[in-house]
Amino acid sequence: LIYMHWMNTMFGYCGPYKYQTPYCEHLRDYLAANLAWMQEQMELYQDQDYWHQLNKGRDIILTRLKGLFQLGGDLEDLEAALNKSDAKRTLGSGSCSALIKLLPGNKELLVSHVTWNTYQSMLRIIKKYTLPFRRSPNGLKVINGQCENMYNNQWMVVDYNKFKPGETDVPSGLLTVLEQLPGLMTWADKSDLLYQSTYWPSYNVPYFGDIFNASGQPDLVKKFGDWFTYSKTPRAQIFKRNHTLVEDLPSMMRLMRYNNFLNDPLSLCSSCEPKPNGENAISARSDLNPANGTYPFGAMHQRQHGGTDMKVTSYEFAKEYMMFAVNGPTWDQVPPFQWSTSPFSNLMHMGHPDLWKFDPILIRWK
Structure with missing residues (x-):
């Protein structure tokens, strides 16, 4: 399975058929130096929280870092940093949708995540890591001091130990949100906002003002409009409208697999032709956009890219290490993805089923 996934997603990267000598040599040197530095720090600073935790899980961490699979986001x-000549980053391309949802009466707290990626990446392994971590009261400060300034993102930490079903008092530290850019990291306890609005959405637009401004987002807003804003981008509006429909795990899964772009006015792209766009949904289906359409920027084009899974857990599920998961692009309101009939049938998809039409499965670890 790992071999097939490698062939589908990484084959040809830095050889054997395409080899950009300066970039690939710089990448190799960087990775080797970074790995050696990590090993040195683990040995020298085992008494510090950050390096203690990495040292305890070093076999897993170092094994994964020696391959390229875990470097997808970093790459x-x-x-860009190492001047790869054909580096292509699609403007506006989303990475994920996520939602933290407090149910009516504060009876449950649901957490869900949808990966957005290329369809070639859809061979998946569900993993459970057991790591001997220890708690640190200054965890975010530790992360800030060790940030590598790559795969910059919004990170959400839900501490289910703080959640008390049915209680109205806001528990401090239940939801911590962190956003990062090179040289800049901002975080805050957003538990109060979660209890006030009953949901926290995430959709690849910075929440904190300093991160939003430093990211270059305001320039994109000036050029392309509301699509690049925090509150008016399509996913923000869909989450705001539809989160009230969530009352249990099945309805949460329906929202996280939602894509009704042909009929939903919030999925329209005013400067596109045609205007309905499969990117503008909680679980994108960019493969359904016409190849001969006209679009203002790259993310709106036809691409072999979209929501490729859905995972969801709850307070009660988390106690038993349980979750629901489904693999493949959504097919709730749109046709299921099929390699043989898609515009991308010539791309390598070794080990994939032809038709991606699967129901969620219950994952349970003892």
């Missing part, structure tokens, strides 16, 4: 930044 986006490294290609």
Whole structure:
């Protein structure tokens, strides 16, 4: 399975058929130096929280870092930093949708995530890591001091130990949100906002003002309009409208797999032709956009890219290490993805089923 996934997603990267000598040599040197530095720090600073935790899980961490699989997000930044000549980052391309939802009466707290990626990446392994971590009261400060300034993102930490079903008092530290850029990191306890609005959405637009401004987002807003804003981008509006429909795990899954772009006015792209766009949904289906359409920027084009899974858990599920998961692009309101009938049938998809039409499965670890 790992071999097939490698062939589908990484084959040809830095050889054997395409080899950009300066970039690939710089990448190799960077990775080797970074790995050696990590190993040195683990040995020298085992008494510090950050390096203690990495040292305890070092076999897993170092094994994964020696391959390229775990560097997918980092490579986006490294290609630019190391001057890869054909680095192509699609403007506006989303990475994920996420939602933290407090149910009516505060009876449950649901957490869900949808990966957005290329369809070639859809061979998946569900993993459970057991790591001997220890708690640190200054965890975010530790992360800030060790930030590598790559795969910059919004990170959400839900501490289910703080959640008390049915209680109205806001528990401090239940939801912590962190956003990062090179040289800049901002975080805050957003538990109060979660209890006030009953939901926290995430959709690849910075929440904190300093991160939003430093990211270059205001320039994109000036050029392309509301699509690049925090509150008016399509996913923000869909989450705001539809989160009230969530009352249990099945309805949460329906929202996280939602894509009704042909009929939903919030999925329209005013400067596109045609105007309905499969990117503008909680679980994108960019493959359904016409190849001969006209679009203002790259993310709106036809691409072999979209929501490729859905995972959801709850307070009660988390106690038993349980979750629901489904693999493949959504097919709730749109046709299921099929390689043989898609515009991308010539792309390598070794080990994939032809038709991606699967129901969620219950994952349970003892």
